[in-house]
Amino acid sequence: xxVQVAETLRERQxxxxxxxxxxxxxxRLRRNRAAIVGVVIVVVFVLLAVLAPALVPFSPxxxxxxxxxxxxxxxxxxxxxxxxxxxxxxxxxxxRISLEIQLVSVVLALIVGVALGxxxxxxxxYVDNVIMRCMDVLLAFPTIFLxxxxxxxxxTGLYNLMLAAGIASVPQFARIVRASIxxxxxxxxxxxxxxxxxxxNRIMFRHLLPNCLAPIIVQSTLRMATVLLTAxxxxxxxxxxxxxxxxxxxxxxxxxxxxxxxxxxxxIPGLAIMVVVVGFNLxxxxxxxxxxxxxxx
Numbered sequence: 001x002x003v004q005v006a007e008t009l010r011e012r013q014x015x016x017x018x019x020x021x022x023x024x025x026x027x028r029l030r031r032n033r034a035a036i037v038g039v040v041i042v043v044v045f046v047l048l049a050v051l052a053p054a055l056v057p058f059s060p061x062x063x064x065x066x067x068x069x070x071x072x073x074x075x076x077x078x079x080x081x082x083x084x085x086x087x088x089x090x091x092x093x094x095x096r097i098s099l100e101i102q103l104v105s106v107v108l109a110l111i112v113g114v115a116l117g118x119x120x121x122x123x124x125x126y127v128d129n130v131i132m133r134c135m136d137v138l139l140a141f142p143t144i145f146l147x148x149x150x151x152x153x154x155x156t157g158l159y160n161l162m163l164a165a166g167i168a169s170v171p172q173f174a175r176i177v178r179a180s181i182x183x184x185x186x187x188x189x190x191x192x193x194x195x196x197x198x199x200x201n202r203i204m205f206r207h208l209l210p211n212c213l214a215p216i217i218v219q220s221t222l223r224m225a226t227v228l229l230t231a232x233x234x235x236x237x238x239x240x241x242x243x244x245x246x247x248x249x250x251x252x253x254x255x256x257x258x259x260x261x262x263x264x265x266x267x268i269p270g271l272a273i274m275v276v277v278v279g280f281n282l283x284x285x286x287x288x289x290x291x292x293x294x295x296x297x
């Protein structure tokens with residue numbers, strides 16, 4: 001009974017401490033104006049993506065050829081494209097597709113990268129060498145070229161695009177987690193856990209991985225921007241999301257022929273990509289500065 005009470009009290013203290021840490025994190029993050037701008041952009045982007053079906057005024061797929069290449073107006077706030085489709089509707093649904101690609105790709109890369117980095121860093125030796133040499137091979141190729149090679153092997157399409165962007169992002173997570181595990185596994189609290197009879201699984205999931213969360217969170221945020229650029233680039237080349245699905249890179253590709261007569265058709269999706277990428281980068285940089293213990297005051 002006494003042991004159960006002690007465990008309950010300890011869990012309650014941990015929850016209180018976690019709440020205090022989150023409040024402290026938010027206070028430090030608010031001091032960084034660039035990070036707040038990034039947070040606002042990311043929040044607006046996510047809300048628009050989630051609420052897109054309720055916000056779109058027209059169908060993002062079907063259009064009226066009589067209204068093709070119309071400039072922004074009261075009826076069509078952002079104008080229409082070469083097939084008379086409402087650009088605002090396509091931008092909103094494009095945000096939904098982009099967010100889906102980002103989440104699936106980053107989560108895939110996070111799961112695989114964290115697993116490989118944890119195993120390599122904790123076990124060391126031959127296992128670590130094999131894993132890291134494989135990661136070095138992947139890192140030898142720029143992200144877009146690696147994703148191109150994967151798409152060439154798997155074929156085009158939304159799901160293959162997610163898989164390609166996810167695999168191309170695995171090495172970054174693996175190396176960051178491995179470096180964190182190597183620096184942590186010889187610390188005193190890990191030695192104490194071993195001395196108390198803690199097994200490898202308990203040490204890994206109870207002591208090592210929780211202390212790797214800060215760099216993992218920062219890397220996840222930054223990779224959201226990289227994945228968006230990679231997905232948009234592949235779709236621009238015709239190797240990603242296929243028409244008529246509204247995707248910002250594909251929209252930009254289709255608008256190339258109309259830059260002179262209707263520049264808004266290319267400018268609007270290009271600006272959308274730029275703003276969201278900048279937002280995630282600002283947010284990621286702010287999180288990195290906020291979570292860095294050397295910068296805490």
